Amino acid sequence: MLFVIRQMLVFLRPCRGVAVVFLFVFAIENIVISLAPLSFQFMIDYAIIPQDRGAFSLILIILSTAGLVGVCAGLASDRLLAHISAVVQRNLRARLFTGMQRLDLERYGANRTGEHVARFTVDLPAIESAMAMLMTIGLQSLIVVAFSTAVLFTLQWSMALVILAGACLIYMGPFLLGKRATTAFTAYRNDVDRMAGDVQENARGQLVIQGFSLQNEAIRRFTLGLQQLFRSHYRKNVMGASLDRLPMISLLLVNFTMIGFGSYLALTERITLGAMVAFFTIYTSMGNAVYNLTAVAPSFTGAKVSLDRILELLNQPPAKESEQIKIPQLSHCPEIAADKLIFGYPGQEPLLQGVSFTIEAGSSVAFVGPSGSGKSTLLHLIMGLRQPNGGRITIDGEDLSSLNAEAYRKCIGAVFQDSFLFRASVLDNIRIAKPEATLQDVMEAAEQADIHEFIASLPNGYDTLVSEDGGNLSGGQKQRIAIARALVRQPSLLLLDEVTSALDPISEAAVNATIQKLSGSRTVVIVTHRLEAITGVDQIFVMNEGRLMESGRHSELMNKGGLYKFMREQQTAVK
Numbered sequence: 236m237l238f239v240i241r242q243m244l245v246f247l248r249p250c251r252g253v254a255v256v257f258l259f260v261f262a263i264e265n266i267v268i269s270l271a272p273l274s275f276q277f278m279i280d281y282a283i284i285p286q287d288r289g290a291f292s293l294i295l296i297i298l299s300t301a302g303l304v305g306v307c308a309g310l311a312s313d314r315l316l317a318h319i320s321a322v323v324q325r326n327l328r329a330r331l332f333t334g335m336q337r338l339d340l341e342r343y344g345a346n347r348t349g350e351h352v353a354r355f356t357v358d359l360p361a362i363e364s365a366m367a368m369l370m371t372i373g374l375q376s377l378i379v380v381a382f383s384t385a386v387l388f389t390l391q392w393s394m395a396l397v398i399l400a401g402a403c404l405i406y407m408g409p410f411l412l413g414k415r416a417t418t419a420f421t422a423y424r425n426d427v428d429r430m431a432g433d434v435q436e437n438a439r440g441q442l443v444i445q446g447f448s449l450q451n452e453a454i455r456r457f458t459l460g461l462q463q464l465f466r467s468h469y470r471k472n473v474m475g476a477s478l479d480r481l482p483m484i485s486l487l488l489v490n491f492t493m494i495g496f497g498s499y500l501a502l503t504e505r506i507t508l509g510a511m512v513a514f515f516t517i518y519t520s521m522g523n524a525v526y527n528l529t530a531v532a533p534s535f536t537g538a539k540v541s542l543d544r545i546l547e548l549l550n551q552p553p554a555k556e557s558e559q560i561k562i563p564q565l566s567h568c569p570e571i572a573a574d575k576l577i578f579g580y581p582g583q584e585p586l587l588q589g590v591s592f593t594i595e596a597g598s599s600v601a602f603v604g605p606s607g608s609g610k611s612t613l614l615h616l617i618m619g620l621r622q623p624n625g626g627r628i629t630i631d632g633e634d635l636s637s638l639n640a641e642a643y644r645k646c647i648g649a650v651f652q653d654s655f656l657f658r659a660s661v662l663d664n665i666r667i668a669k670p671e672a673t674l675q676d677v678m679e680a681a682e683q684a685d686i687h688e689f690i691a692s693l694p695n696g697y698d699t700l701v702s703e704d705g706g707n708l709s710g711g712q713k714q715r716i717a718i719a720r721a722l723v724r725q726p727s728l729l730l731l732d733e734v735t736s737a738l739d740p741i742s743e744a745a746v747n748a749t750i751q752k753l754s755g756s757r758t759v760v761i762v763t764h765r766l767e768a769i770t771g772v773d774q775i776f777v778m779n780e781g782r783l784m785e786s787g788r789h790s791e792l793m794n795k796g797g798l799y800k801f802m803r804e805q806q807t808a809v810k
């Protein structure tokens with residue numbers, strides 16, 4: 236609980252001025268509420284029993300003035316709290332999203348997409364609700380308890396002492412259950428995350444699911460997952476209810492004790508009737524406040540779990556201190572060299588095993604080889620998206636790990652196997668690679684990618700909205716827009732991973748001709764299975780099972796009679 240409160244205070248720092256004003260008005264409202272029961276004592280002992288109408292009017296005037304002040308303070312505190320809550324959530328959302336953008340592929344891939352989404356849809360609201368609880372019920376209860384305790388001690392100290400002992404008893408339950416409750420809440424939240432990931436995957440895979448009639452299988456798997464969620468949900472609810480119930484039982488016990496003890500004191504005339512009524516009224520509101528404080532516990536336990544998950548992301552070490560890293564001064568066409576590269580995905584055997592090569596400045600090269608031989612992984616390493624476990628990559632002689640990644644990648648135009656498009660206009664999808672590009676630049680890039688005519692034929696031309704994940708475009712159209720996006724940058728290094736796999740032969744020929752033209756003025760690295768398309772490149776690297784088997788020009792490799800010749804002949808035979 237203390238951890239949650241401390242973190243919330245950290246989140247509140249940016250709006251500490253408003254928070255202080257809030258505290259002030261909120262305190263006024265609650266002091267009025269805490270002191271109101273004293274009016275019973277004054278009414279009974281000074282107005283009703285002595286039949287004093289003057290005192291009656293005076294007490295009434297004071298009471299209504301205090302009431303008015305309390306109401307105004309309450310209205311003001313509502314607005315201030317709404318502001319604070321919105322500011323904290325806005326800041327947290329921004330920090331969380333920024334944190335996600337700073338993750339490298341390894342750390343990003345450690346969670347499923349649904350889990351990242353759940354941080355926004357489940358964890359942030361849990362923190363918001365706990366913060367609202369803390370700043371309303373929590374604060375209110377604290378103020379009421381503090382003032383009531385002080386007043387009770389002035390009215391009758393021995394009864395006040397009994398109440399204090401009772402309050403300790405009330406908090407005992409939540410204190411003892413704390414750890415087990417956190418475990419139950421964490422398990423539940425993880426299962427909810429898993430389910431969010433499943434639903435997300437199901438939504439993305441609807442074409443495959445419907446195409447293969449996998450609905451029943453999808454329901455079966457989902458139901459299996461639900462069983463686990465059901466169990467953790469049940470445990471979490473039982474814990475939540477126990478956190479609620481134990482204090483209530485303790486409160487009942489204290490109530491009975493107080494009624495007996497208070498009545499005994501009145502009976503033996505150690506307390507006046509007015510004081511006793513005031514005492515019990517204050518005690519009741521104090522009892523409610525103490526109970527409310529314990530009722531905050533379940534939401535705090537949930538918030539602690541959410542906080543852990545959010546802080547895990549926020550406290551990730553930054554990728555690199557960019558100031559200490561060199562801004563690359565890439566020549567127009569960089570030379571890329573790899574020296575004994577070793578790389579393996581986390582928890583797996585090394586995939587790349589001592590790969591060395593040199594790609595000369597301004598040359599065009601192709602990496603070919605069987606599926607899974609590590610070609611795309613190599614491209615990721617060249618881009619600095621993943622770090623080698625051994626060996627190194629140099630760009631124009633500079634170690635890639637010593638270069639400023641952001642500046643380096645700005646010199647690269649990359650087209651990945653998955654031609655991901657954003658939900659934005661075609662124009663913005665291309666221009667995102669170079670925000671300062673003019674419409675003319677974009678159209679030229681689209682022409683080079685052989686997609687200009689298609690875009691121009693759309694009802695809204697370049698302003699046509701691409702739906703989520705490019706759903707309203709064919710695979711080939713998406714691929715060519717992705718190529719245009721890479722070309723608009725006029726990059727000094729062009730990386731193309733299977734960029735013509737979804738193209739018809741005519742478009743493929745057009746795109747290949749463009750790539751051919753571009754090489755010479757920049758360094759071009761192609762990954763492809765289409766061996767026919769790379770006959771003209773300066774050098775071909777043949778990969779197999781994470782090793783570089785052979786390299787050379789097309790004619791050299793054909794003369795060698797190795798894996799390349801074999802693959803080439805296989806493809807020709809299939810045709």
Ligand SMILES: Nc1ncnc2c1ncn2[C@@H]1O[C@H](COP(=O)(O)OP(=O)(O)OP(=O)(O)O)[C@@H](O)[C@H]1O
Binds near residue numbers: 580604
């Ligand atoms: N993100 C990842 N996490 C774990 N393993 C991965 C990941 N990406 C790829 N792999 C594994 O690495 C191996 C090489 O994959 P990679 O995509 O580099 O091969 P490739 O030669 O480009 O294959 P293809 O020609 O089919 O695209 C594969 O066996 C794959 O299982």
